[in-house]
Amino acid sequence: MxxxxxxxxxxxxxxxxxxxxxxxxxxxxxxxxxxxxxxxxxxxxxxxxxxxxxxxxxxxxxxxxxxxxxxxxxxxxxxxxxxxxxxxxxxxxxxxxxxxxxxxxxxxxxxxxxxxxxxxxxxxxxxxxxxxxxxxxxxxxxxxxxxxxxxxxxxxxxxxxxxxxxxxxxxxxxxxxxxxxxxxxxxxxxxxxxxxxxxxxxxxxxxxxxxxxxxxxxxxxxxxxxxxxxxxxxVQFHPTGMVFPSSSKGLLVTEAVRGEGGKLYNSLGERFMARYDAEKMELSTRDIVTRSIFSEIQEGRASEHGGVHLDISHLPDETIKQKLDTMLKQFLDVGIDIKRQPMEVSPTAHHFxxxxxxxxxxxxxxxxxxxxxxxxxxxxxxxxxxxxxxxxxxxxxxxxxxxxxxxxxxLPYGDIDYEVLDEEHDRLYRFEEGEGALPYELKSRLQATMWQNVGIIRTEKSLKEAIAEIKKIKKEICSIKVESGLRYNLELLAAVDLENMLLVAEIITRAALLRKESRGAHFRKDYPGEDRRWLKNIILSKIKDGIEIYTEAPLITKMKP
Structure with a gap:
């Protein structure tokens, strides 16, 4: 105590x-x-x-x-x-x-x-x-x-x-x-x-x-x-995040832009969603719009800064000011008037x-x-x-x-195991004695690995590479170093966060490796189709030696596939 x-x-x-x-x-x-x-x-x-x-x-x-x-x-x-x-x-x-x-x-x-x-x-x-x-x-x-x-x-x-x-x-x-x-x-x-x-x-x-x-x-x-x-x-990747400048990369460009009539174009001036979902176009589901944008970029039809164009210049100025005021100001801050110019956008990690x-x-x-x-x-x-x-x-x-x-x-209050409490204290504050990498360096490696290997497009090879890199970073975290001092020590917080991030990254990657199909936001290039045999949820729980993974049928009450 x-x-x-x-x-x-x-x-x-x-x-x-x-x-x-x-x-x-x-x-x-x-x-x-x-x-x-x-x-x-x-x-x-x-x-x-x-x-x-x-x-x-x-x-x-x-x-x-x-x-x-x-x-x-x-x-x-x-x-x-x-x-x-x-x-x-x-x-x-x-x-x-x-x-x-x-x-x-x-x-x-x-x-x-x-x-x-x-x-x-x-x-x-x-x-x-x-x-x-x-x-x-x-x-x-x-x-x-x-x-x-x-x-x-x-x-x-x-x-x-x-x-x-x-x-x-x-x-x-x-x-x-x-x-x-x-x-x-x-x-x-x-x-x-x-x-x-x-x-x-x-x-x-x-x-x-x-x-x-x-x-x-x-x-x-x-x-x-x-x-x-x-x-x-x-993991949902929102179709439209800011691309430029680099300090704003990934910042959300709301779906309301497309909801109010925004149109997507590639560098050739083609309204490319007609190739991917001719009925719903820009208002297709997020997984489809995201992969469509990603495909256009990967196939060489990207805009100047590596995205695609999202255009609302055909809308009345008053509509943009009234319904998309935040977007108007967000882009004016970087020198783009969306009443007259298209936005450059590309996918960004958004929701779980x-x-x-x-x-x-x-x-x-x-x-x-x-x-x-x-x-x-x-x-x-x-x-x-x-x-x-x-x-x-x-x-x-x-x-x-x-x-x-x-x-x-x-319920009454439960009993606290103070030995476990002491162990948690020691776990948090041990980083002050480290002599290895800074937590931000390891965090950046993990983030890059997840984006490249467990992102919009996944394969067995990329997922296994991600697991291998996660294991390497886990070993290095033991010697991580943070600045001394307790008051608002953001390096200490980054080190504590990193342990959680590594665990969550491994859980995501192992589940993605198990699901040998493409469904919704999960797209496997080596299993590009939806497979009825995989109409099941992947459940993960802790066991003594690591992670237990099993599957169950989803709860269906009213609507069968």
């Missing part, structure tokens, strides 16, 4: 303060339990939700009256290539409308076509205009509303603390350890129920839309605690369809451990439709908060 600098005790501990974590906290507070949200960055400002631009899917049918929940369900399952847990999809589509009404009640204000009707736009893979939005700042509006409500509900928040491990006893989670990034303190958290809402792991790739906090912490700590993961090979395997109340395979948002798996199957992730944060954030609170009311 001497190694612990401070102890926090609460009923429900929520790890992560983005859209899902914030919504979980608001819901849990309704059940008269103590709630503490611990955030690696700043609450509501450091996750992916606040960066989300395009919109939130809810089948109101305000513009296209034919739209309904059944069509939303079908589009989601078809887009996910039938790997979705259909029970979770049913919950998503049935509760999405209620949750966005909650957001307006909390203080959010979304675009309208009439006082009682929200505006909705097209998004890829959807047959109707279903995506509710606030210009191209939808995520920002959602987080504004959630922060306001969390303040009203007196939610306790602890910022700039990285949770590093979950402590278990007798088959349940009893605590968590944390690194105070400001002061370098080692912290212990005790709780009765736990919610992981840490988002994805885009930072394991060299080109990504994700902020630096997204290093896969939630996947890693849940896996090490004994929770099962699912569909981890399914897989994650912690949960049931319909967001419970993992550990009874008092819940997960919601991008860190959970099962809703999206092999490919996520744009606009479904913001809906997911609110629908399943509320569910996780409710059921974690109910679980906490039934």
């Amino acid at each position: 001497e190694t612990v600098d401070d102890v926090y005790q609460t009923d429900v501990l929520i790890i992560g303060g983005g859209g899902a974590g914030a919504r979980a906290a608001i819901e849990a507070k309704k059940h008269n339990v103590d709630v503490l949200v611990v955030v690696k960055g700043l609450f509501g400002r450091s996750g992916c939700t606040v960066m989300a631009e395009g919109g939130y899917n809810a089948a109101f049918g305000f513009i296209d009256k034919e739209d309904n929940e059944q069509y939303h369900f079908e589009d989601t399952v078809i887009g996910g290539r039938y790997l979705n847990n259909q029970k979770l999809v049913e919950i998503l589509v049935s509760q999405a409308k209620r949750r966005i009404i909650d957001l307006e009640r909390f203080g959010g204000a979304f675009d309208r076509i009439a006082p009682d009707k929200l505006s909705q736009r097209y998004f890829g893979g959807q047959r109707f205009r279903r995506t509710v939005h606030k210009g191209d700042r939808t995520g920002h509006e959602i987080m504004f509303a959630l922060r306001e409500e969390a303040t009203r509900q007196n939610v306790d928040i602890l910022e700039e603390v990285a949770i590093t491990s979950l402590l278990t006893s007798e088959g349940r989670v009893v605590g968590a350890t944390g690194l105070d990034l400001i002061h370098g303190r080692f912290l212990l958290f005790r709780a009765k129920a736990f919610i992981i809402a840490t988002g994805g792991a885009g930072r394991i790739y060299s080109i990504t839309t994700n902020p630096f906090q997204k290093s896969g912490d939630g996947y890693a700590m849940a896996f090490k605690a004994g929770a099962a993961l699912v569909d981890m090979e399914m 369809m897989g994650g912690i395997r949960v049931n319909e109340v967001c419970r993992s395979s550990i009874s008092n451990l819940f997960a919601c948002g991008e860190v959970s798996g099962g809703v999206h199957g092999a490919n996520r439709l744009g606009g479904n992730s913001l809906a997911e944060t609110q629908v399943f954030g509320a569910i996780a908060g409710e059921y974690a609170a109910k679980e906490a009311k039934k």
